[in-house]
Amino acid sequence: MNAIATPAKLHDCRDAFVAVLERLGAENPNVVAVCNDSVGSSKLGGFKSKFPERLVNVGIAEQNMVGVGAGLANGGLLPFVCGASCFLTGRSLEQVKADIAYSNANVKLVGISSGMAYGELGPTHHSIEDFAWTRVLPNLPVIAPCDSIETAAAVEWAANYPGPVFLRLSRVGVPDLLPAGHVFQMGKANLLRDGDAVTLIANGTLTHRMMKAAEILATEGIQARVLNMATVRPIDVEAVVAAVRDTGAILTAEEHSVFGGLGSAIAEVVVAEAPAPMKILGVPGIFAPTGSAEFLLDEFGMAPSAVAEAAKSLLARKSGRA
Amino acid sequence: MQPNDLERIARQIRLRDLQAVYEAGAGHIGGEMSATDILTALYFKVLRVWPEQPKHPERDRFVLSKGHVALALYVTLAKRGFIPEEEIHTFLKPHSRLNGHPNCNKVPGVETNTGPLGHGLPVAVGMALAAKLRGATYHTYVLTGDGEMQEGSNWEAISSAAQFGLNNLTLIIDHNRFQQGAALKDTNDLAPFASKLVAFGWDVTEINGNEMAEIVPALEKRTARPHCIVAHTNKGHGISFMQDRVDWHHRVPNAEQYQIALAELSETL
Numbered sequence: 001m002n003a004i005a006t007p008a009k010l011h012d013c014r015d016a017f018v019a020v021l022e023r024l025g026a027e028n029p030n031v032v033a034v035c036n037d038s039v040g041s042s043k044l045g046g047f048k049s050k051f052p053e054r055l056v057n058v059g060i061a062e063q064n065m066v067g068v069g070a071g072l073a074n075g076g077l078l079p080f081v082c083g084a085s086c087f088l089t090g091r092s093l094e095q096v097k098a099d100i101a102y103s104n105a106n107v108k109l110v111g112i113s114s115g116m117a118y119g120e121l122g123p124t125h126h127s128i129e130d131f132a133w134t135r136v137l138p139n140l141p142v143i144a145p146c147d148s149i150e151t152a153a154a155v156e157w158a159a160n161y162p163g164p165v166f167l168r169l170s171r172v173g174v175p176d177l178l179p180a181g182h183v184f185q186m187g188k189a190n191l192l193r194d195g196d197a198v199t200l201i202a203n204g205t206l207t208h209r210m211m212k213a214a215e216i217l218a219t220e221g222i223q224a225r226v227l228n229m230a231t232v233r234p235i236d237v238e239a240v241v242a243a244v245r246d247t248g249a250i251l252t253a254e255e256h257s258v259f260g261g262l263g264s265a266i267a268e269v270v271v272a273e274a275p276a277p278m279k280i281l282g283v284p285g286i287f288a289p290t291g292s293a294e295f296l297l298d299e300f301g302m303a304p305s306a307v308a309e310a311a312k313s314l315l316a317r318k319s320g321r322a
Numbered sequence: 323m324q325p326n327d328l329e330r331i332a333r334q335i336r337l338r339d340l341q342a343v344y345e346a347g348a349g350h351i352g353g354e355m356s357a358t359d360i361l362t363a364l365y366f367k368v369l370r371v372w373p374e375q376p377k378h379p380e381r382d383r384f385v386l387s388k389g390h391v392a393l394a395l396y397v398t399l400a401k402r403g404f405i406p407e408e409e410i411h412t413f414l415k416p417h418s419r420l421n422g423h424p425n426c427n428k429v430p431g432v433e434t435n436t437g438p439l440g441h442g443l444p445v446a447v448g449m450a451l452a453a454k455l456r457g458a459t460y461h462t463y464v465l466t467g468d469g470e471m472q473e474g475s476n477w478e479a480i481s482s483a484a485q486f487g488l489n490n491l492t493l494i495i496d497h498n499r500f501q502q503g504a505a506l507k508d509t510n511d512l513a514p515f516a517s518k519l520v521a522f523g524w525d526v527t528e529i530n531g532n533e534m535a536e537i538v539p540a541l542e543k544r545t546a547r548p549h550c551i552v553a554h555t556n557k558g559h560g561i562s563f564m565q566d567r568v569d570w571h572h573r574v575p576n577a578e579q580y581q582i583a584l585a586e587l588s589e590t591l
Contacts, residue, residue, distance in 0.1 A: 030456075032455065053455065054455065056451065058478070058482050059478075059481075059482065059485075061478035061481075061482065063440070063444065063474070063475040063478060064444040064447070064475060064478035064479045064482055066444070067441060067443075067444025067445045067447070067448060067475065067479065068444055068445070068447050068448035068451065068479075068482065069448060070434060070444075070445045070448055071434070071444070071445040071446060071447060071448020071449040071450070071451065071452065071462075072448040072449075072451060072452045072455075073448075073452075074383065074433055074434060074445070074448065074449050074452070075383075075448065075449045075450075075451070075452020075453055075455075075456065075458065076379060076452060076456060076458075077452050077455060077456065079448075094438050094441075095441065095444070095475075098435050098436070098437060098438055098441055099434060099435070099441055099444075099445055102425075102435045103426055103427070103434050103435040104426075104427050105434070
């Protein structure tokens with residue numbers, strides 16, 4: 001497993017999302033899609049042509065969109081509320097809190113083009129705050145799949161989960177990392193590569209970069225464990241504690257601010273359960289300059305080579321402590 | 323049930339609400355008194371609900387968007403059999419399920435959690451739309467405050483309700499002319515509401531919202547388009563010194579005022 005390089009073919013995870021959504025729509029007449037004039041960007045054209053009456057487009061009105069989603073669930077339907085993650089979470093955060101999470105409405109929130117997927121459009125369209133905003137809300141699992149296989153599995157899981165869910169998807173191409181037939185489990189990290197020197201943890205578009213970083217480290221004789229941790233809440237405490245126990249250091253990376261996201265969630269576990277050297281990679285608390293998502297991730301030190309270097313400096317801290 | 327019976331129930335609800343505000347030392351009594359007749363008409367005449375089956379799929383939906391008058395809803399729900407009447411004593415007490423804004427996961431009969439304003443109407447639009455999509459026959463009612471209509475989310479919902487053709491949705495605006503800190507007209511005066519709702523594609527009925535003989539037919543009226551009832555009410559209705567006084571939005575009567583209010587409400591029971 002460790003010798004196999006990460007595959008080169010890239011997938012837009014929206015395709016996996018809508019493929020499952022359309023199948024669910026055929027199986028279950030209660031499945032509805034709700035969107036904010038985002039039929040195209042959410043790739044809901046196929047769903048719309050198959051089930052025109054079940055595509056609810058509220059127009060450019062995100063607060064109403066989320067409230068309508070809660071009402072549809074109250075009326076016995078299974079709504080997938082889809083919109084650009086920056087607007088779905090930012091514009092309607094209070095609706096997500098009160099109407100969805102606090103009311104425990106059976107609504108699936110699907111944040112499309114999260115992170116810096118809208119790179120050049122600028123920080124208004126970046127959604128690098130959404131983990132922080134959503135993971136503080138009770139009742140709301142927060143999930144960022146790493147590839148098309150996990151996306152499909154997570155959508156399938158969400159449809160059967162009896163409560164609200166926030167699925168954070170991207171449009172940036174990623175290679176498939178998980179095996180075909182993978183079954184999603186909320187709050188369970190996936191071991192993608194084992195090692196004893198350091199643990200690299202990521203989700204979404206960063207997991208494959210972690211795998212590449214681990215390959216670089218391996219060429220230097222450093223064996224890194226790689227965990228894909230799609231579920232930001234509830235965080236996989238057991239996997240974090242095991243990572244500290246087995247490898248002694250944790251490096252995280254995410255397409256999100258370094259404040260309040262996956263790294264912070266892991267740090268909360270490390271501080272409370274298993275203190276160890278740790279570093280969080282992400283957007284360093286600034287509004288990003290102009291550039292594509294891939295450019296910006298590299299710019300912020302998350303190119304695989306830079307991740308490998310960060311891992312090595314963490315190893316130095318670890319041995320300095322020892 | 324005749325208008326006279328409903329008026330008697332409304333006075334009993336007002337009295338219990340007043341007592342609970344006095345006991346708890348908190349509440350939003352002005353808006354509770356303005357909305358009590360509407361709540362009474364809904365729960366004792368209009369709504370098709372079954373207290374023993376609060377989640378019955380065919381129940382009519384009622385959303386209290388002005389969630390800060392939760393106490394009036396609790397008293398009404400208790401009187402209608404959704405929760406024990408003696409539980410009103412726990413209002414705002416530690417660990418009571420009757421907090422200052424209604425919780426649908428704890429209190430039977432509550433459909434969605436409200437509190438922040440401008441939330442109930444979008445959710446009600448979703449409920450009404452779900453009925454359309456599923457072929458269900460329930461009707462959805464939502465009660466907002468007039469000051470609450472300043473929230474932009476309401477107007478997103480109003481335009482979408484017209485777009486979706488939701489003739490199974492009734493919005494009641496409790497138009498008591500006062501918000502928390504001042505008169506509506508001195509803050510952000512959305513009145514008159516009727517012409518604005520008509521412009522958005524709704525049918526509108528204007529009533530005296532403290533007059534049972536006008537409330538019931540308006541609630542039972544079915545229209546071709548979404549229906550808005552502009553209910554002209556009095557803040558603090560039923561208690562003379564509170565009526566139309568902005569400072570009674572969430573003030574608590576002192577012992578002397580309490581006795582006067584008790585006497586006023588009791589003499590009409």
